[in-house]
Amino acid sequence: MKTGEDDKLVQIFAGTAVDAGFVKSLLESEGVEAYGQNELMGTIAPWQVSGGNFNAVQILVAAKDAEKAAEILTGYQAG
Numbered sequence: 425m426k427t428g429e430d431d432k433l434v435q436i437f438a439g440t441a442v443d444a445g446f447v448k449s450l451l452e453s454e455g456v457e458a459y460g461q462n463e464l465m466g467t468i469a470p471w472q473v474s475g476g477n478f479n480a481v482q483i484l485v486a487a488k489d490a491e492k493a494a495e496i497l498t499g500y501q502a503g
Contacts, residue, residue, distance in 0.1 A: 433459065433484040436493045444481035450500060451485065456493050459484045
């Protein structure tokens with residue numbers, strides 16, 4: 425089974441556990457499958473997953489969905 429570039433996960437967001445959870449929910453409500461990385465450790469020991477406790481939780485999406493996810497986040501941030 426071959427995997428293509430579209431199957432790879434790309435980071436679309438990094439932030440606190442609360443912000444990352446909100447972004448993940450927002451993306452999923454728009455039909456974009458999103459995955460959290462370091463969700464648990466980013467909450468209980470963020471200094472162990474990122475230097476200086478900065479952007480400890482990442483949200484990943486499939487490469488094929490990255491453009492749509494970026495548009496969703498841009499639209500949200502614009503209000």
